Amino acid sequence: MDLRFTPEEVAFREEVRTFIAENLPREIKERMRLGHPPRKQDTIAWQRILNAKGWAAFSWPADWGGPGWTAIQRMIFLEENLSAPAPELLSFNITMLGPVLVQFGTQAQKERFLPRAANLDDWWCQGFSEPGAGSDLASLRTAAKKEDDHYIVNGQKIWTSTAHNADWCFCLVRTNPQASKRQEGISFLLIDMKTPGIEVRPIISIDGSHHLNEVFFTDVKVPVENLVGEENKGWSVAKYLLGNERTGIARLGKSKERVRYAKEVAREVRMGGKPLIEDRAFRTRVAQLEIDMKALEITQLRVISAYVKSGGNKPDPISSVLKIKGTELLQNSSELVMDVGGPQAMPVWQRELAALANEPAIGPDWAPQMAPAYLMLRAASIYGGTNEIQKNILNKAVLGL
Numbered sequence: 001m002d003l004r005f006t007p008e009e010v011a012f013r014e015e016v017r018t019f020i021a022e023n024l025p026r027e028i029k030e031r032m033r034l035g036h037p038p039r040k041q042d043t044i045a046w047q048r049i050l051n052a053k054g055w056a057a058f059s060w061p062a063d064w065g066g067p068g069w070t071a072i073q074r075m076i077f078l079e080e081n082l083s084a085p086a087p088e089l090l091s092f093n094i095t096m097l098g099p100v101l102v103q104f105g106t107q108a109q110k111e112r113f114l115p116r117a118a119n120l121d122d123w124w125c126q127g128f129s130e131p132g133a134g135s136d137l138a139s140l141r142t143a144a145k146k147e148d149d150h151y152i153v154n155g156q157k158i159w160t161s162t163a164h165n166a167d168w169c170f171c172l173v174r175t176n177p178q179a180s181k182r183q184e185g186i187s188f189l190l191i192d193m194k195t196p197g198i199e200v201r202p203i204i205s206i207d208g209s210h211h212l213n214e215v216f217f218t219d220v221k222v223p224v225e226n227l228v229g230e231e232n233k234g235w236s237v238a239k240y241l242l243g244n245e246r247t248g249i250a251r252l253g254k255s256k257e258r259v260r261y262a263k264e265v266a267r268e269v270r271m272g273g274k275p276l277i278e279d280r281a282f283r284t285r286v287a288q289l290e291i292d293m294k295a296l297e298i299t300q301l302r303v304i305s306a307y308v309k310s311g312g313n314k315p316d317p318i319s320s321v322l323k324i325k326g327t328e329l330l331q332n333s334s335e336l337v338m339d340v341g342g343p344q345a346m347p348v349w350q351r352e353l354a355a356l357a358n359e360p361a362i363g364p365d366w367a368p369q370m371a372p373a374y375l376m377l378r379a380a381s382i383y384g385g386t387n388e389i390q391k392n393i394l395n396k397a398v399l400g401l
């Protein structure tokens, strides 16, 4: 098997890298390099720059603004974007809602929502999980009852990332509580977050940030034209969406960038009278991560190659390996960064406390985001389908056990 990139793919990588280097605002890049999550305005600004270039809707068909790339080009683009490091495109808009509307949406829904989603004029969030319905999503209970030309929605979602930023939410709701199979009574609705009866309550996560929310729906009126696909057939829409969510799931570019960053800072940090980068144990750890990243890169190419050969219409269950190994590497590389910071990798809120107490902040600029970034990435093996569930998929679909 020849795993070399073609000359065209090498040239494409160069084109993407150059465009990002020339167009990513310096301030955004510097915040990302220090490990901060992108701010809302950073994500919007960067997605609009990419959209103006025709690259934001990177996986959509050309008719709806996609650049018409191959699967390998898409992989290269995502890797270069993460590796820059640049903010990720808003996945709710680009990898989740967009392909769903292309596949299942009415012409009116496509025209109304797709261009705005690509340009991030609308910020979407994903209302799937509920208390008691995470891995077992089909047990969701948020109810939508049809009354004339509206659905009336009542219930609660949880872990809704960035709902506090969102203009719209794509939501799974139960439209037929009597269906013999739980999956058959679910529908996929587009809900305007400004509709009366919606309340968003923050959940502050272990890294001290506000990324997650609970969303409560009380008698929320949703026009029937906001139903995507057929009523009670939302499970097929959700399955299609979750398959697309796997695009770029290994997020290798980010692990590579974090290891590179750890090495950069390790040149500054001294241990036992010499730079940490010269320490044998540190070098062994970096080498192991680099080997693991190379192995994952090759696995990713094999998965993509199999996907292309199969006609590319169904995600291969083997892509669960990418999720498991990709998130383990993300976690290990952020742990490496935090360990390089040592006692200085203190959480940002301790710095804020120091500021409140009028005491000088401790540590260099690169230090304070190291621990929060590490803590936030603990969740990477939970969201997008937990790693235990991915192992179940591999068990059944690949190993046949």
Ligand SMILES: Cc1cc2nc3c(=O)[nH]c(=O)nc-3n(C[C@H](O)[C@H](O)[C@H](O)COP(=O)(O)OP(=O)(O)OC[C@H]3O[C@@H](n4cnc5c(N)ncnc54)[C@H](O)[C@@H]3O)c2cc1C
Pocket: 125, 126, 127, 128, 129, 132, 133, 134, 135, 136, 158, 159, 160, 161, 162, 212, 379, 382, 383, 384, 385, 386, 387, 388, 389, 392
């Ligand atoms: C940071 C973050 C962001 C998120 N963003 C969103 C979002 O924007 N929108 C949204 O809808 N959801 C979101 N989620 C929710 C996420 O999809 C769920 O947390 C996830 O599906 C797991 O569900 P749960 O939390 O209910 O855990 P549970 O399903 O209750 O699982 C608890 C534990 O049991 C294990 N487990 C469960 N079932 C099995 C099984 N059959 N076999 C083996 N082990 C099992 C799980 O792996 C896990 O370790 C987010 C979660 C996090 C952490």
